[in-house]
Amino acid sequence: MANMDRRTFIQLSGAGSVVGAAMAATGQENPQTPAPGLAVGNPVVMAPRTDGVEIVWRVSGLAKGYVEYGTSKDLGNVARSDGWGLRPAGKEVIRVRLEGLEEGTTYHYRVITEGFDTKTPALETGPLRSFRTLSASAESTSFCVWNDTHKHDETIRNLASITPASDFLLWNGDVSNDWNREGEVAEAVLTPGGAGSGVDFTGESPLLLLRGNHDVRGILAHQVEDYVAMPDGKPWYAFRSGPVAFICMDTGEDKSDNHPYLFGRAACEPMRIEEAAWLEKIIERPGIRNAPYRVVFCHIPLRWTDEETDHGFDYFSERSRKLWHGSLVKWGAQIVVSGHTHQDAYIEPTDAFPYAQLVGGGPKMPQARLITGNANGEELVFRVLDLAGKEVRRIPFSPLA
Ligand SMILES: [Fe+2]
Numbered sequence: 001m002a003n004m005d006r007r008t009f010i011q012l013s014g015a016g017s018v019v020g021a022a023m024a025a026t027g028q029e030n031p032q033t034p035a036p037g038l039a040v041g042n043p044v045v046m047a048p049r050t051d052g053v054e055i056v057w058r059v060s061g062l063a064k065g066y067v068e069y070g071t072s073k074d075l076g077n078v079a080r081s082d083g084w085g086l087r088p089a090g091k092e093v094i095r096v097r098l099e100g101l102e103e104g105t106t107y108h109y110r111v112i113t114e115g116f117d118t119k120t121p122a123l124e125t126g127p128l129r130s131f132r133t134l135s136a137s138a139e140s141t142s143f144c145v146w147n148d149t150h151k152h153d154e155t156i157r158n159l160a161s162i163t164p165a166s167d168f169l170l171w172n173g174d175v176s177n178d179w180n181r182e183g184e185v186a187e188a189v190l191t192p193g194g195a196g197s198g199v200d201f202t203g204e205s206p207l208l209l210l211r212g213n214h215d216v217r218g219i220l221a222h223q224v225e226d227y228v229a230m231p232d233g234k235p236w237y238a239f240r241s242g243p244v245a246f247i248c249m250d251t252g253e254d255k256s257d258n259h260p261y262l263f264g265r266a267a268c269e270p271m272r273i274e275e276a277a278w279l280e281k282i283i284e285r286p287g288i289r290n291a292p293y294r295v296v297f298c299h300i301p302l303r304w305t306d307e308e309t310d311h312g313f314d315y316f317s318e319r320s321r322k323l324w325h326g327s328l329v330k331w332g333a334q335i336v337v338s339g340h341t342h343q344d345a346y347i348e349p350t351d352a353f354p355y356a357q358l359v360g361g362g363p364k365m366p367q368a369r370l371i372t373g374n375a376n377g378e379e380l381v382f383r384v385l386d387l388a389g390k391e392v393r394r395i396p397f398s399p400l401a
């Protein structure tokens with residue numbers, strides 16, 4: 001069976017039974033060794049940087065793997081160490097971090113997935129794919145934003161179908177509702193849109209993810225960091241792409257850490273304080289400090305249209321704003337792009353809040369919104385589109401420097 005056919009067959013049929021049958025047919029069955037795992041779905045290109053990315057892919061059982069890559073389709077380089085002297089391996093997912101790459105460069109790659117049978121390990125060679133590293137020095141950049149998909153497969157498939165290729169896709173939180181079932185983190189983050197949907201959401205744009213309040217909920221929320229690669233290890237980060245500096249903040253829960261609903265699992269208050277200390281420093285970093293455009297992403301808005309009414313839960317993250325507002329104003333943030341409220345909204349800058357607040361849509365098809373951004377030397381333009389691709393909002397900014 002050809003590699004692609006075999007992978008499709010596994011996706012459609014359920015991994016365990018197919019792998020078991022394949023082993024029995026080749027006489028590899030051995031109760032002392034785990035069943036080999038094979039790739040499930042498309043590899044996901046995450047955590048793009050100017051000098052690397054991380055390739056993360058699902059497997060159907062314990063497997064090891066590596067990545068072949070290069071600037072031509074001949075590849076020529078191999079990344080096969082996890083940095084601890086072992087081959088990257090896992091029962092659900094394999095992660096391979098590529099470093100030392102050239103800025104703003106297209107790389108071709110493929111993932112190789114191997115079982116753990118020592119005599120004749122099952123081996124699967126993935127198809128040739130590509131990604132592009134970020135460029136801090138490019139004259140222009142483009143990006144797309146999803147938010148609050150909440151595992152609504154139809155919405156995700158439709159969002160994917162209208163999402164153009166760009167320098168990165170920012171998934172702005174509430175990927176989930178909560179994490180309580182083994183396996184669902186890998187499913188939701190790496191193969192979104194439903195089993196066998198084939199949604200190839202990082203085929204043309206690498207992924208950056210920010211957690212939403214729902215992504216820190218559930219007894220398995222601590223597993224998210226095992227499946228989501230971040231540029232710098234923490235769930236918040238900053239980077240430059242072309243003329244735009246992006247600061248990506250994790251607003252955490254929308255409730256106090258001691259709220260009874262959270263069962264003592266949340267510790268977002270110390271995290272937001274740590275982010276505040278980091279933010280104070282990052283706004284001084286060359287390239288961030290003096291960027292022509294300055295954009296913040298965070299799941300929960302920092303402003304809302306009606307901040308006085310008691311909605312029963314937080315429409316905006318007052319806790320985050322109290323900690324971060326001073327630094328954001330000092331930096332000259334032009335816009336904060338968020339989700340969370342499930343209502344697309346735009347709030348103009350004011351004297352008190354000199355950054356605009358853009359909010360995308362919700363998980364249901366009529367609410368869902370794709371946000372795109374395009375920046376060059378003349379302007380940075382945000383567009384908000386519904387799932388029919390109709391532009392419902394257009395917000396231009398002039399460069400600051
Ligand atoms: Fe949400």
Ligand SMILES: [Fe+2]
Binds near residue numbers: 212214299339340
């Ligand atoms: Fe939310």
